[in-house]
Amino acid sequence: MSNKHVFIEKLRSSGLRPTKQRIEICKLLFDRKDTFHFSISDLKNNLENVSSKKISLATIYNTIHAFTGKGYLKEISINSDKTYFDTNTSDHHHFFDENKKKLIDLNDNDVGKIKIKKILPGKKIKSIEVLVRITNDN
Amino acid sequence: MSNKHVFIEKLRSSGLRPTKQRIEICKLLFDRKDTFHFSISDLKNNLENVSSKKISLATIYNTIHAFTGKGYLKEISINSDKTYFDTNTSDHHHFFDENKKKLIDLNDNDVGKIKIKKILPGKKIKSIEVLVRITNDN
DNA sequence: CACTACATTAGAATCATTATAAATTATGAT
């Protein structure tokens, strides 16, 4: 309700038609204070709870990929059976809790600056990501 | 030929029976000076070239997982459609060439020490991996 | 040799993701 119009503008301004499916997904992803991480199946489940009208799985994939392409989401590099997405699109790093299968943000204070000294001719760096795998202590 | 006996010992000493399939795979993976990265399909193709007798796909998976469990291989964290493995089992980081879909080692000189300042109670760090995605320059 | 646990194998099953192609909808112009 609150930000529906903001989302419509956001979508329009990036060349995406503001359909009810996309707006519904925007509300779930962006209408909150804190950023978070999710898989497609997480999102699918949330949509089923929150919303009455069903959004097809193909549309969920289409939308998330469109949002990622526009820079509204980040895809996170984990070798897992599922792909994870992040509503925090700033450069930052992650813990991956292997028991809970959950990502946790590491901000820049938590990780020193990463400096890559090796250069490969003809190549440029696209991203630098640190993944810290954690497990239960005992 | 050269190291076959070494491989047999290596397998035996870790409780794996030295079958001809495992020895064949050992020769391909470990009978060389430099370490390297591969996917299961890479390995499958190599085996088809090098060897005449076919090794079933299930056995390739079984063997690679067994070797990974014994610490002879490392699984590399990339969000890709395939899983990559590394015959370099030391702690080190990677470039991932998104054009060639190839991993390239970064040694410790190339990346400063990573220090994680955040601590989560009840959790311990299992691994710290840096992935630097690179693409063609122009 | 004979026994048994471990391995290999072909093929089926799984499951996340992508492709297809028909139906629906948003948008801009008449």
Next chain:
DNA sequence: ATCATAATTTATAATGATTCTAATGTAGTG
């Protein structure tokens, strides 16, 4: 508002890596 058109949604099928199954084969032990 009505139309035309391209964008979008959708159900469903296809893909492809990985895992499972259950039958067959083999290595190690005595």
